[in-house]
Amino acid sequence: MENVVLFLHVAAAAVFVGPQLLLFFAVMPATWLIDDERLRRDVTLIISKRFGKIAAFSLLILLITGLYQFYFIVPETVSSDIGNYNFGRIFMLKMTLFVVVLGLVLFHIILGKKIGKLVDALVEGEDNSFELADARRKSFIWSAVLLFISFCILALGVLLGNPQFSYVIS
Template sequence: MENIILFLHVAAAAIFVGPQLLLFFAVMPATWMIDDERLRRDVTLVISRRFGKIAVFALLTLLITGLYQFYYIVPDTVSNDITSYNFGRIFMLKMTLFVVAIGLVIFHVILGKKIGKLVDALVEGEDNSFELSDTRRKSFMWSAVLLFISFCILALGVLLGNPKFSYVIS
């Protein structure tokens, strides 16, 4: 059972991080070539909604499998005295970054809705192109931050999975 849970955890991490890479480095820059604002928004909306569904599934899977590993796989000596081991510092940092990542995903949804409203207003004739560009730039920047944090979480997961490092008293 431990191997199945670990596989599901790693697969969920790949499912969450992989599409972020594709979106950040390929898909979103490709949408910049679409001049029709409504079409650009519609394409972005389809992509982000589909990614959103995948991301929610992956995050829930990560949470469930991560909790299972903590309560059933981590040795009792470590989990009962977590702050005495390297595991504790790494685990707390990883969980903090996980919460930050969830917050960034939620913030990104809010930015996406704002971009949608700005596009609608622009299409209706309102001159808000500067605000729209600025909001898109912020969205892209926060995507970069989320991607970086996601890779940090992956690295911390690798450290947690190495008992020669994480189960050492610090």
């Protein structure tokens, strides 16, 4: 069972981080080539909604399998005295960053809706191109931050998975 849970955890992490890479480095820059704002919005909306479903499912699996590992796989000597092991500091940092990721995802959803409204207003003739460009720039920057933090969480997961390091009393 431990291997199945670990596989699901790693697979969910790959499913969450992999598409972020593709979106950040390929898909979103490709949408910059679309001059028709309505078409650009529609394409971006389809992509982001589909990624959102995948991401939400992945985050749920990560949470469930992560909790399972903590409560059923981590040795009780470590989990009951977590503060005295390297595991404790790494785990707390990983969980803090996980909460930050959840916050960034929610923020990105809100920012995406704002961008959608700005595009609708622009299509209707309102001159808000500066505000729209600013919102898109912020979205791209926050995507980079989200991607970086996601990779940090992956690295921390690797450290947690190494008992020769994480199960050492600090």
